[in-house]
Amino acid sequence: MRHYYLKKGKLYLHLRQEMISEFQDNSDISGMLYQSYVTSETKEGAIQFLEKREADRFIANKGRKLKGFEITYE
Numbered sequence: 617m618r619h620y621y622l623k624k625g626k627l628y629l630h631l632r633q634e635m636i637s638e639f640q641d642n643s644d645i646s647g648m649l650y651q652s653y654v655t656s657e658t659k660e661g662a663i664q665f666l667e668k669r670e671a672d673r674f675i676a677n678k679g680r681k682l683k684g685f686e687i688t689y690e
Contacts (some may be wrong), residue, residue: 619664620671622685627655628662653681659690686687 622629632654636680638647656662665671 618689619666620668621662621664621688622671623660623688624655624685626657628659630654630656630662632688
């Protein structure tokens with residue numbers, strides 16, 4: 617099955633998540649995540665979309681951060 621990707625030149629958009637602190641108390645929260653967008657030449661692990669409208673909406677919501685990215689069908 618082919619997917620839509622966000623691409624800028626030869627680089628694909630990836631989402632990286634890191635646990636910055638872990639809580640050991642009785643609350644429902646077990647930790648805090650830090651998310652950042654990174655670019656890489658590998659397609660494996662890149663953000664994938666099944667439909668073009670999903671990718672359009674993602675770019676519209678994150679528009680200021682994602683300038684210059686194009687939706688490609690590969």
